[in-house]
Amino acid sequence: MTTAFIAGATGYTGRSVVTSCLARGITTVAHVRPDSSRLDSWTSTFEGQGATVDSSPWTPEGMAAAMRRHQPDFVFALLGTTAKRGKTDGGSYETVDYGLSVLLLGAAATVEPWPCFVYLSSTGADGPAINAYMKARVRVEKAIVDLGINHLIARPSFISGDDRDENRPAERVGATVVDGFLNTLSAVGLKGPRAKYGSITGAQLAEALVKLSTEGSRGVVEAAGLQAAAT
Ligand SMILES: NC(=O)c1ccc[n+]([C@@H]2O[C@H](COP(=O)([O-])OP(=O)(O)OC[C@H]3O[C@@H](n4cnc5c(N)ncnc54)[C@H](OP(=O)(O)O)[C@@H]3O)[C@@H](O)[C@H]2O)c1
Structure with a gap:
């Protein structure tokens, strides 16, 4: 039995990753932040689809406990804020895109054996880090590679x-x-x-992420590889 833990499950890409995992018969754990104003509605949506909902707090201990409970084979990191959203909830590229992604990475590394860490990065993350958004991606990618965990890093262009x-x-x-x-x-x-x-649409990207990761692709996949896998 294969298990996937999806952080960012409520996002445009994440919700389709939940669907794609379920369609493959994967035991699917959708993480919804405990302070989400839509926790109840997301819980009924995901549970209605056949997923398990986890609303562990975004703390190292909370996430490590979630990993112990679910023992995932795949951990999807699909988190990100925007400058606009940060103005209302206080999140930033530093605290969310970087901070929560590496917190999740640390928690994933507590699972034995290590799961495959699937990280949604962005095209250009191998170039100069020209702004806070890109700096966060460069640093998360480096943390993943430095740790040495099995990984798939996806670098799409626009997700729209x-x-x-x-x-x-x-x-x-x-x-x-x-x-x-x-x-x-x-x-x-x-x-x-x-x-x-x-x-690429959220559904196409999700299909590519789940297909490539579960079929054994590892390393970095650029936008063209994602487009090809999605078709
Ligand atoms: N859009 C693009 O063109 C594009 C291109 C390349 C890469 N990317 C990157 O790909 C990733 C996913 O994109 P997307 O469009 O699917 O994202 P999205 O729809 O904006 O979803 C973002 C996810 O992150 C969670 N999140 C945001 N702020 C949070 C916080 N403070 N605490 C906990 N969770 C938080 C959201 O949870 P809630 O629902 O609870 O807020 C949601 O699940 C992002 O990192 C994005 O920057 C985007």
């Missing part, structure tokens, strides 16, 4: 789709403009840039 419930106009417009341009290039035979920089 009509089914995203949070209004992110800048991201949506960015994805639409970039996709339009890349489709034009693709139509004249230049397909590489679309594979590298084109947007």
Whole structure:
């Protein structure tokens, strides 16, 4: 029996990772933060789908206890805040994108044998860390590699789709403009840039993450590899 623990299960990508894991018959644990204003509704949604809900606190002890309880084979780290969200809940790229991801990594390393750590990073995380968002990704990737845990690091381009419930106009417009341009290039035979920089929906990305990780892919997968695995 394979077990997956999904942190960030309530996010655009995370909720589809829950669905993709369940569709493969994986015992699926969806983490919902205990202070979530939607804890009850997420619990009924995920339990209705057949997942187990864990609402352990975001502390090293709380997460290590969750790992002991569930003994996951795969731990998905799909967490992230935005500058806008941080203004209301106080989170930042430093405390959420970096802090919670490495807290989860530390907890995952308490499981024997170590699970595979699946981390949702971003395209460009192998380049210069030009801002706090990218710095967080570079540092989490380094922490994973330095630890030596089995891992799959995914570096998608835009994660976007009509089914995203949070209004992110800048991201949506960015994805639409970039996709339009890349489709034009693709139509004249230049397909590489679309594979590298084109947007991916949460459901497609989730399918790629679950498929690649459970079928044994390890290391880093760039946007083109995610697009290919999703189709
Ligand atoms: N969007 C893009 O184009 C793009 C591209 C490349 C990489 N990424 C990265 O991919 C990751 C996932 O993206 P996504 O679009 O699926 O994310 P999303 O929909 O914004 O979901 C983020 C998840 O992080 C959790 N979270 C946020 N702040 C938190 C806090 N203070 N404490 C605990 N949990 C918190 C959310 O929980 P709640 O629901 O409880 O708030 C949610 O489960 C993020 O790191 C993102 O930056 C995004």
